[in-house]
Amino acid sequence: MKSLFLAAAWSLLAALCGPAVAGEGHDHGDAAPAQAGPAAPRFSAVSESFELVGVLRGRQLTLYLDRSADNSPVTQARIELDIAGTSYPAQPHDDTYEVVLAAEPAPGVLPITATVTADQEIDLLAGELDLHGPAEDHDAAHASPWLRYAAWTAGAMALLALLTAGGLMARRRLAARHTDTGATS
Incomplete structure (x- = not known):
């Protein structure tokens, strides 16, 4: 059970960590130029x-x-x-x-x-x-990243809730076994 919990914790940690990004001078190549703002029609x-x-x-x-x-x-x-x-x-x-x-x-x-x-x-x-109207451009450009972060956050919270519930159920089962057999901790 302990190894299952550790595997789940490592999976959660890996899911929450984003890809590694090299700093200036360590990127090993030319990056595509970023668009400064919306393009003119x-x-x-x-x-x-x-x-x-x-x-x-x-x-x-x-x-x-x-x-x-x-x-x-x-x-x-x-x-x-x-x-x-x-x-x-x-x-x-x-x-x-x-x-x-x-x-x-x-x-x-x-x-x-x-x-x-x-x-x-x-x-x-x-x-x-x-x-396109300015509101349409603004919504299209800014809604997508926030929706992606919200989905990752919701998924991480759901996984954490499942892990916590699984840990509580395992403790209750162990406590019930100790009580049934008369063993003391």
Whole structure:
């Protein structure tokens, strides 16, 4: 019985201890970079000639336009976006283009169509901007770890309760045997 209790105690201890984590300078390799915060919503649209990526920050939509063949930036183009039925011309800004929306978009999926004119090429690209509300992002990012810790804690408490109950039952049985046989401790 004592070996069963020791095995259960070691199992509990192993379950409660997390994986070993090496400190700085002892990790033996490059760690994947941690994401500093939630990523800004973005969309992409691709054709045979162009690749367009848009990143939304509030009301400002920053556009990156590259050639599909060699991924080189296209800096001298005219871009017009149609976002959910409203037309927006993009303004060149360094190696990017910018569009300022009339209002910050509401959560949901927005269809985006871009008309790109560069040199003698005219191309039509289509994509979708999938927006989630801040509460949805916050809940998804923070609920999961706490649920996992709560499940581990509940499991550890249940195991401890079982071990304690098993130990009490074993003591009662031993006490009952000593009383039945007349033995004294």
